């Protein structure tokens with residue numbers, strides 16, 4: 001049990017009714033989880049409003065209610081606290097509840113449209129290899145040093161974040177690398193956390209269903225940098241046109257990295273092959289298994305971060321050269337017929353374009369590039385024609401299929417992708433709604449030396465339709481389809 005007053009430390013209260021000197025059990029923002037003597041924080045959501053469930057929470061035993069507007073009828077024995085912003089109050093309370101775990105380790109946030117999982121996962125692996133105890137909060141999984149926990153979001157809710165940071169404290173973790181999504185920032189999931197530093201990867205088209213305008217999307221990302229303390233570091237991609245915007249109002253120590261512009265950390269690409277690339281960083285050559293210009297940026301961001309955090313430069317280069325591709329990011333397989341299949345999580349126009357630029361640069365003759373791609377349902381619809389355009393323009397054959405349709409019609413999503421295809425490219429596209437069949441067809445169409453790209457789902461091991469998830473793994477599917485070919 002904890003003292004309610006202690007959990008409320010730092011929360012600005014507009015009104016209080018009842019006693020804050022009471023012992024409470026747990027803290028919840030979902031009434032369905034509330035039990036005896038818990039605190040319920042009502043949050044206004046996009047689908048419903050937590051304020052509707054205050055009475056339910058009380059019936060289930062809630063001893064205190066945090067809300068943006070006090071209910072008209074107050075129940076005796078329950079403490080009510082009015083706050084301006086429920087999400088913000090929850091963030092501060094969650095941190096207090098777990099004894100401010102972000103202050104007991106070095107927490108580094110990674111934000112940007114693409115590359116967050118890659119950069120944070122590789123930093124996790126690099127610091128592990130350097131001998132530290134490390135944490136990771138990412139789209140794929142949460143790691144408390146060597147113990148793995150499943151996750152549902154790129155940036156989980158504040159209770160989940162602080163709980164895992166608390167476990168990291170118990171484990172003696174020194175560094176934690178965490179993805180900070182724009183939804184996460186907007187919903188205050190990263191509020192109240194003490195960041196040692198933040199990294200910006202890049203900004204391109206995504207989530208315009210949620211943020212409405214690109215400027216709003218950019219300014220949301222910038223909030224992470226605006227909130228950094230004077231002693232923290234802020235590292236930005238200087239080649240990205242929004243890179244400097246991130247640093248505009250931060251109090252933190254500023255650092256830049258770039259391939260094309262003058263910056264604190266610079267790299268040059270010397271060679272790019274399917275099995276790796278050769279980079280020059282700080283007059284030293286670095287061989288990495290991760291290929292593509294976009295990964296040169298990721299690797300440089302990792303190098304800069306490790307340097308800023310105090311690792312020795314040559315040691316960093318040695319450790320980077322040992323890093324493997326992150327699951328579902330440019331994960332490839334070459335069949336006995338010499339057909340290359342690449343599975344990649346490219347689910348934004350920019351990522352798809354970058355991956356296809358990288359793949360096309362690997363071609364040495366007249367090999368075909370066959371792209372299997374879909375777009376997620378209940379997500380930014382305006383990405384669809386753009387991704388359709390890119391896939392058809394930059395491949396010899398594009399097969400449009402389902403990603404995670406969620407509550408939308410897969411056929412309609414495919415039609416929206418087709419709307420972006422130029423007339424001269426129409427003959428290059430096929431529409432096969434069933435993803436398994438689409439992958440099989442790509443394999444059947446491929447000849448020796450051709451390259452198949454299966455884009456959009458990367459590491460995901462499911463396909464979600466109408467709230468139901470079925471097992472589905474792009475890498476397993478494409479490998480099985482290639483292995484069963486009898487050419």
Ligand SMILES: CC(=O)N[C@H]1[C@@H](OP(=O)(O)OP(=O)(O)OC[C@H]2O[C@@H](n3ccc(=O)[nH]c3=O)[C@H](O)[C@@H]2O)O[C@H](CO)[C@@H](O)[C@@H]1O[C@H](C)C(=O)N[C@@H](C)C(=O)N[C@H](CCC(=O)O)C(=O)O
Nearest residue numbers: 029030031043045046047048050053153154155157181183
């Ligand atoms: C669009 C979005 O981000 N929604 C998130 C939001 O849900 P919401 O606003 O719809 O919540 P709601 O259902 O209206 O409920 C409002 C409140 O009432 C409460 N409630 C509800 C019902 C009830 O019976 N009792 C009760 O107390 C809920 O617990 C909640 O506190 O708050 C929820 C709790 O934290 C999140 O789980 C949920 O993520 C949904 C599932 C989601 O799909 N989010 C995606 C878009 C997302 O966040 N993605 C980013 C990555 C994006 C990227 O960069 O690529 C991520 O960080 O994962």
Ligand SMILES: Nc1ncnc2c1ncn2[C@@H]1O[C@H](COP(=O)(O)OP(=O)(O)OP(=O)(O)O)[C@@H](O)[C@H]1O
Nearest residue numbers: 113114115116117118139154294329344345346351
């Ligand atoms: N630095 C980069 N610039 C552009 N594209 C990138 C970069 N790094 C990775 N990508 C592409 O974006 C895809 C997603 O990468 P990653 O999972 O690291 O991004 P993310 O920001 O974590 O995405 P999410 O928003 O889903 O969490 C990769 O599969 C690759 O195609």
Ligand SMILES: N[C@H](CCC[C@H](N)C(=O)O)C(=O)O
Nearest residue numbers: 347375376379403404456457
């Ligand atoms: N974090 C991203 C993941 C998209 C992955 C793609 N496979 C899809 O389902 O749209 C999102 O929630 O928008």
Ligand SMILES: [Mg+2]
Nearest residue numbers: 116117139154
């Ligand atoms: Mg991610």
